[in-house]
Amino acid sequence: MNHRTTSVKSAHALSLGIASSLLMLTPHYVQAANEINIIPSQRQVALQELGIFTLRFEVENRSGISQTLIERLTLPPQWKTLTDNGAFLLANGQRDVRLVHVVAPRGAQAGDYAIHYDVSAVDDGGINSRQTIQVNVAEQSGVTITPTESPNSLLSGEAYNIRFLVENTGNKSANFSFLGKDDDGFIQSVSPKQQRLAAGESTVVRIKGKITGRIKNTETYTVRLKVRGAGGRHEESVNIPLIARIPEGLSRYQTLKGELKSRYVHTQKEGAEKSESQHFQVEYRAKGALDKAGKHHIDVHLKTATERGTNTNSFKQPSSYRLTYSNPEWEIKAGHQNFYATNLIGNALNGVGLSARYQPAKGRQPQSASSIIQRANSPLKIQAFYGQSRSTDLNQEKLAAALLEYQWEDYSVGVNLLKQQKQEDVSQLSTDALIASVMGKWKKDGMTAQLEVATDDQQNAAYSMDVSAQFGKLGVNGSYLNAQPGFSGGYADTTRAYANASYQLDDRTRLTAGFRYHRDNVDNDPAREQRRDRETNVGISRTFGEEQQIEVSLKHSSRQEQDLRDNPTTDRTIHATGIQYRQRFDKFDILAGLEFGQRNDEIAASSSGFKKALSFNWRPEDYITLGANLSESDNLDRAGKQRQMGLLASYQPDKRSRLSGSMQRIEDTFQDSFSNNFDARYEYTFKNGNRFGVQARRTESQASDGEQINDHGVFLEFSMPLDVPIRRRDDIGSLRGQVNFADTQQPAKDVVIQMDGQYAVTNDQGEFHYPNIAARDYQIQVDNTRHHGKGYLLKNHENDANTVNVTANQTSKVQLELTPGAKITGRLVNFVHNTGGSSQSLIEDKGISMALLELHPIGEPLNRITHKRTTLFDGSFSFFGVAPGQWKLVVTSSKRLPSNSRLEQKELLLNLEQGDNKALTIRAIPTSQTIQKIGPSGGFDLSG
Numbered sequence: 001m002n003h004r005t006t007s008v009k010s011a012h013a014l015s016l017g018i019a020s021s022l023l024m025l026t027p028h029y030v031q032a033a034n035e036i037n038i039i040p041s042q043r044q045v046a047l048q049e050l051g052i053f054t055l056r057f058e059v060e061n062r063s064g065i066s067q068t069l070i071e072r073l074t075l076p077p078q079w080k081t082l083t084d085n086g087a088f089l090l091a092n093g094q095r096d097v098r099l100v101h102v103v104a105p106r107g108a109q110a111g112d113y114a115i116h117y118d119v120s121a122v123d124d125g126g127i128n129s130r131q132t133i134q135v136n137v138a139e140q141s142g143v144t145i146t147p148t149e150s151p152n153s154l155l156s157g158e159a160y161n162i163r164f165l166v167e168n169t170g171n172k173s174a175n176f177s178f179l180g181k182d183d184d185g186f187i188q189s190v191s192p193k194q195q196r197l198a199a200g201e202s203t204v205v206r207i208k209g210k211i212t213g214r215i216k217n218t219e220t221y222t223v224r225l226k227v228r229g230a231g232g233r234h235e236e237s238v239n240i241p242l243i244a245r246i247p248e249g250l251s252r253y254q255t256l257k258g259e260l261k262s263r264y265v266h267t268q269k270e271g272a273e274k275s276e277s278q279h280f281q282v283e284y285r286a287k288g289a290l291d292k293a294g295k296h297h298i299d300v301h302l303k304t305a306t307e308r309g310t311n312t313n314s315f316k317q318p319s320s321y322r323l324t325y326s327n328p329e330w331e332i333k334a335g336h337q338n339f340y341a342t343n344l345i346g347n348a349l350n351g352v353g354l355s356a357r358y359q360p361a362k363g364r365q366p367q368s369a370s371s372i373i374q375r376a377n378s379p380l381k382i383q384a385f386y387g388q389s390r391s392t393d394l395n396q397e398k399l400a401a402a403l404l405e406y407q408w409e410d411y412s413v414g415v416n417l418l419k420q421q422k423q424e425d426v427s428q429l430s431t432d433a434l435i436a437s438v439m440g441k442w443k444k445d446g447m448t449a450q451l452e453v454a455t456d457d458q459q460n461a462a463y464s465m466d467v468s469a470q471f472g473k474l475g476v477n478g479s480y481l482n483a484q485p486g487f488s489g490g491y492a493d494t495t496r497a498y499a500n501a502s503y504q505l506d507d508r509t510r511l512t513a514g515f516r517y518h519r520d521n522v523d524n525d526p527a528r529e530q531r532r533d534r535e536t537n538v539g540i541s542r543t544f545g546e547e548q549q550i551e552v553s554l555k556h557s558s559r560q561e562q563d564l565r566d567n568p569t570t571d572r573t574i575h576a577t578g579i580q581y582r583q584r585f586d587k588f589d590i591l592a593g594l595e596f597g598q599r600n601d602e603i604a605a606s607s608s609g610f611k612k613a614l615s616f617n618w619r620p621e622d623y624i625t626l627g628a629n630l631s632e633s634d635n636l637d638r639a640g641k642q643r644q645m646g647l648l649a650s651y652q653p654d655k656r657s658r659l660s661g662s663m664q665r666i667e668d669t670f671q672d673s674f675s676n677n678f679d680a681r682y683e684y685t686f687k688n689g690n691r692f693g694v695q696a697r698r699t700e701s702q703a704s705d706g707e708q709i710n711d712h713g714v715f716l717e718f719s720m721p722l723d724v725p726i727r728r729r730d731d732i733g734s735l736r737g738q739v740n741f742a743d744t745q746q747p748a749k750d751v752v753i754q755m756d757g758q759y760a761v762t763n764d765q766g767e768f769h770y771p772n773i774a775a776r777d778y779q780i781q782v783d784n785t786r787h788h789g790k791g792y793l794l795k796n797h798e799n800d801a802n803t804v805n806v807t808a809n810q811t812s813k814v815q816l817e818l819t820p821g822a823k824i825t826g827r828l829v830n831f832v833h834n835t836g837g838s839s840q841s842l843i844e845d846k847g848i849s850m851a852l853l854e855l856h857p858i859g860e861p862l863n864r865i866t867h868k869r870t871t872l873f874d875g876s877f878s879f880f881g882v883a884p885g886q887w888k889l890v891v892t893s894s895k896r897l898p899s900n901s902r903l904e905q906k907e908l909l910l911n912l913e914q915g916d917n918k919a920l921t922i923r924a925i926p927t928s929q930t931i932q933k934i935g936p937s938g939g940f941d942l943s944g
């Protein structure tokens with residue numbers, strides 16, 4: 001074994017000497033890039049308008065041999081890519097420019113998002129690299145959507161009406177379209193479907209439907225209203241209990257929620273060497289609480305795979321296991337997992353081992369799984385792990401690390417230590433290294449500064465700095481990294497710097513500037529390329545249109561790429577100017593770009609060239625998405641012509657099925673190479689939770705040497721819920737009841753019984769049954785708006801509630817009687833002066849529609865809720881099944897009143913008795929005005 005000399009004392013002294021003056025650098029994932037080097041054009045993107053934008057990466061193969069590489073993009077939820085990331089061939093030492101077109105959804109909220117770009121070798125997963133791009137989405141205007149009326153519950157065969165109040169909260173008029181959506185296809189109509197709203201104006205959207213089919217289990221039925229307009233898509237929903245007559249009840253056992261997945265893959269390769277393989281994988285995962293209080297949790301993940309054939313590396317996913325235990329302070333993982341320390345320490349490893357994280361909880365202990373993550377306020381966090389490569393990996397590595405972080409107010413500091421052992425080949429001796437780093441971070445008032453300094457036991461060091469700030473309309477960010485030759489961490493023998501600035505000149509115009517510097521082989525080893533890249537760019541963009549749906553951008557860049565050796569392999573300068581046009585339509589987004597410039601090459605032939613790109617995203621309906629992209633580069637970045645084109649489509653007619661596919665072609669006329677990728681996938685989810693998927697993939701490629709390869713693949717997937725019982729519950733009981741009308745003592749049929757969020761329905765004999773429910777006290781109620789259009793309440797209970805106790809391991813019984821509740825009907829009417837009679841008299845004009853009314857309980861309402869209604873087209877409204885007591889009726893929205901009118905009474909106090917039927921008229925009357933007359937009594941005589 002060839003062990004390096006360990007200088008722990010000197011590393012420790014260096015760490016302590018600089019810890020007090022550091023600002024914290026939050027660790028983020030950066031893969032050690034020895035074999036594959038990725039250089040992004042920028043690491044931070046400010047996105048002012050949602051829609052399509054493009055990321056640019058330069059990928060370099062340093063592995064020593066030609067590699068077939070595949071790129072993967074990890075996007076935030078709901079984000080999409082218009083680029084089909086297929087495989088591409090890259091010779092040793094060759095660089096390629098990769099353009100990735102990303103769609104930021106119109107519903108994306110303002111904030112920071114991370115996009116991870118990974119490149120790995122198809123035949124060796126250990127050859128890989130990653131870069132992370134931070135995207136900041138600016139605030140966007142929108143609308144507010146408020147549900148105003150919906151049924152309390154629904155049974156099979158019932159029709160329903162749901163109303164939403166939609167208000168334009170922007171500062172200008174906009175066109176809106178409305179779409180009702182559910183996952184079961186019960187919606188019949190939406191009215192209106194389109195409308196133009198002025199700033200501050202509102203409208204009521206009505207959704208009508210009918211519940212069809214038999215309801216097996218009580219579940220939540222969700223109706224969504226999707227609104228397009230004001231530069232975005234917006235959505236609001238109502239959840240209505242879709243009630244089974246007898247609920248299914250709870251399990252008698254406490255379980256871990258689990259899922260069993262199986263996957264079959266059949267691949268075939270045709271070319272100079274033919275091969276065929278079959279892969280079968282079974283995966284099971286179960287997680288949940290171990291104790292009744294929900295404080296201790298476990299997560300078990302098991303995966304096993306078998307392979308046979310002559311090409312078992314095509315889609316190889318080895319067997320693995322992982323066990324995770326967590327409580328409010330600890331998280332411990334054992335088994336196969338990803339190990340990673342910090343940015344500079346690097347040395348990410350996907351292997352097997354043990355990791356632990358400890359963060360003391362402050363104050364009251366969390367009592368649920370979701371509350372475990374609420375530990376960010378604890379100032380101290382300690383992490384440690386030990387991991388090693390899988391036994392089947394060619395390169396063997398072992399890691400052991402300890403990380404400590406402390407945070408207070410606007411500052412945080414961290415100290416990290418990692419021990420590594422690497423053996424690149426069984427024929428070589430292993431090498432050991434000890435790496436330590438200290439970190440610091442400061443964040444306040446829109447400004448952030450981060451710093452990390454690391455050193456290894458050979459006194460090789462590295463440091464990085466990141467700063468960002470927002471000063472009014474000016475935003476700046478910058479990064480600098482330097483790693484000495486021989487440093488054993490995530491970077492070595494390199495210097496990298498990034499700087500970007502953005503200035504918002506006005507609401508529509510933005511100026512940008514950027515700088516990038518990259519230097520490799522700082523030690524000037526003549527056996528390797530001494531690469532230095534420098535790039536500067538300036539740009540301006542401006543939006544046009546009523547909703548700023550058009551954006552035009554101009555950008556000029558200068559890039560220099562040099563090998564500094566006496567006999568360089570690269571020495572060129574590229575000057576380019578580009579224009580980009582983007583427009584968002586209601587259902588269509590388009591992005592077009594053109595870039596032209598000059599490549600001055602000191603080694604190869606110089607040339608003028610261009611790049612052009614066109615992409616679009618079309619969503620003709622909410623369940624259909626189509627996308628296409630076409631790009632071409634001709635003698636600008638490098639000699640020759642490269643072309644890329646692709647199509648993507650998805651179709652989702654309902655919540656259970658989805659069909660998607662893509663086609664992509666990449667060709668290089670200079671190297672006489674190409675690749676064609678075809679992919680189709682179908683997924684279906686059964687009502688019991690089972691899922692099935694089938695996928696077909698084909699790749700046709702030709703390398704620069706003329707060799708052609710065809711790959712075929714068929715994938716079959718099936719998954720099903722499979723829970724694991726861990727103990728028998730001792731807190732389960734049942735409830736049976738009888739419901740009659742108080743006046744006739746006849747059974748009350750089809751009455752919905754509500755019990756703390758659970759529901760059951762009476763049968764023809766007025767009986768209901770709650771099997772297997774938690775043993776405790778319940779407040780039992782009836783849905784007082786359902787029966788025959790009359791509102792019924794529980795007899796002799798002012799607050800419409802009964803308390804019933806369910807005893808463990810027993811069936812409790814209850815008798816209920818119903819009596820009619822109160823009813824309120826009325827109109828909101830505008831009155832005007834009677835021009836034909838007395839000037840003091842008023843006459844009815846017309847009803848006022850779309851005004852929001854609320855009925856609030858007064859006193860101790862307990863289970864009495866606030867009722868909301870919107871007046872109909874004639875100004876009428878109604879409240880059924882109101883409990884006895886004092887109530888206050890309020891007109892909360894008076895924007896629909898005519899000008900020069902006011903409400904005669906904004907609030908009405910009501911004392912309701914059982915069975916009351918109140919009829920009300922709420923009047924809007926002319927605003928009082930006083931007119932003072934001056935001048936001659938006969939008026940003025942004007943002529944001319």
